[in-house]
Amino acid sequence: MSELTALHQPANASDFSPETALYRVGGKLSFIPSLPMIQMRMLELRKRRGLMFTVILLTLGLPVIVLGILEITHLLKPSTYGLPGSPSLFAHLTDPMSLFGFVIGATLGATAGSTDITEGFFRLLVATGRSRISMYFSRMAAGSAIILPLVGLGFTILCLVTCFAGKPQSQYVNVSGIEVPINLSETQLQTWLLNHPNQISNAIGQSVGPQSVGPNGGIIVGGSGKHVNPNAQLPNSNYVNPKSFVKSDIGSIFSGYIYQEVSSINPSNFEMIKVGLWLELVTFMGFIIGLSLGATMGQRTVPTILLLVLQIIITPILSSLKIPYFLNGQRMLIGIALTQLRPLWTLGGIGGGGGGNGPRVGGVNSLGIPSLPTWAMIVVILLWAIGFTLLGIWRMTKREA
């Protein structure tokens, strides 16, 4: 091997030394991306017109278009078409918004995770010496900074229309003929009912048929001549004691109460925030899973299709089908875990039955399988988020550029 010597001495270029290199390298060794990295990644995503059009259409466009049409029809013919805002519309819109949020989050994530690879820019980025992990996190931050505000804005519009462009809100809901104040917890509802036994007696009477008032305020139920006696004990009595009835059936009564409340009363601010955060969570999960799969596979088509199939086909099947010995496997699905966390005032939150230790309402009821405790759902979601992020990072650091 020939030994070569320097042919020219450096002239104008500044001298290089490890010390100056360390100075110049700045935060390159850090896993945390710099703000300009995130901004430029955002720019790269924003400049994809087709993608951005779809993202905006499915996040912001959906509530704007639906509510806009309702508002226009109302303005054109107020006698036929009422104000657009209503609790049922709120619930009906949050349902597709969650589905679209996941899907478009996955699409954006798969794009953010793969385009520099497919377009050959990845090697230029790697050749800068920047940590690949920080590059991965810059994609995560940039994509989140695009899609989460859009989802939030769309949902805010829905909330504003629901609150300010709907019918005046009643302070009571009708539960089996009883006018009950809104926004009561299960305990508060029980207390309120126990303080209004006559209304309960009337309600029970209405629900079981012909009645007459018996001794001590008890109610004779149906045509059999049984009496509802306030002091009687169920079930070994001809009388139904309203207090006992409330105490024993408070679960189903509360479900009915919530059903009526969700159907006829706007969600409180707190409930709206919960729904909004849940929508953001669903979208974010779709995004980070898509990002990871995009970075892992080096393309966006297959990850997007896979996540569409998972969310639209597999999850509904596995959430309604009880497979013996595989229940825990079913519960590990991200879609099922997210569904279990659904707050009230979303379409899936309405219904009866379900398991868990919490109120017998909410997302758990849209599942056909026994649910997990809330902490377990959160663990499942965290496992998906952390697991897929680690997978994406691992692939990115090992990828040949």
Place this chain on the structure above:
Amino acid sequence: MAIQETQLPKGNASEDLAVEVKGLVKKFGTNIAVNNVNLNVPKGSAFGYLGPNGAGKTTLIRSLLGLTQANSGQMKILGLEVPKHRSMALSRVGAIVDEPRFYGHLSGRQNLQMLAANRGGDTHSRIESSLERVGILHRANDKVKSYSMGMRQRLGIAACLIADPQLLMLDEPMNGLDPAGMLEMRNLIRGFVDEGRTVMLSSHLLDEIEKTCDAVAIVDKGTVIKQGPIEELLRGTDLTLQIKCSDPPQAQKHILEMNLKLLDGNIGIDQDSLILRFIGVIENELIAAINKTLVESGISVWGLTENKTSLEEWFLSVTSRLGGDDR
């Protein structure tokens, strides 16, 4: 940021090498792309890494840049071990690997901004001057997908320049350029060298390497066959003297009688010409003596043409492409 001296890697600043590679091996399955390569690229030079397609040129550059992981061997860039101190070493390295590929939906300027954001520091401030230097400032706001191949090559060079590189690694930078573009690129590269930068140029275009580079390494089948300054490598190669004359057989007889040492019996007749092949350098006086001998012997000399061995001929003679013996 205050840096303690103990944190600093021990740079090999005393060496005059921009790139130093020892025993580098890179395999793809059973295929050995880079086979025990030793390479020294001197600082402040234009260094050609010359080899046929598939010889492992790009793989070596990718290994140096950390785009792929080598199986074994040692590498140093600007005195810093890589991949151990890769981030620091690459802070003053600009590189184009294969064809330069950018985001087509972004403008040239935005692509550079993205790279500058990754590099950090003051690289952003050099974007405009880099674009201007490679002559595409007027198209900087156009989307890259509207750029010609030549413009993309220039943008690739601009992407290198934003790092104020001490070392540029250019993989096939002449690809897709027309003759005028190649000349411009050559001048650009020479300009970098004149500024004291080191340019490592990988190419299969021998002519361009010969015109652009000071030193060269010949690589084939993943192995560096020879390396050194071009003049030094070509010294000792053949030189051919073609003599057009009235009587080539008679001329051949007279020249053999001269008993020239460097000729070593390499003499032949081609139509109306006598062909003399010398080994090494011959002096002008020798050519004059040959001419005088022939003229004094009554042979009319119509022309004397000296043909030096080009890098291309030398390359073909040292690589397995010649004769195709093992392909």
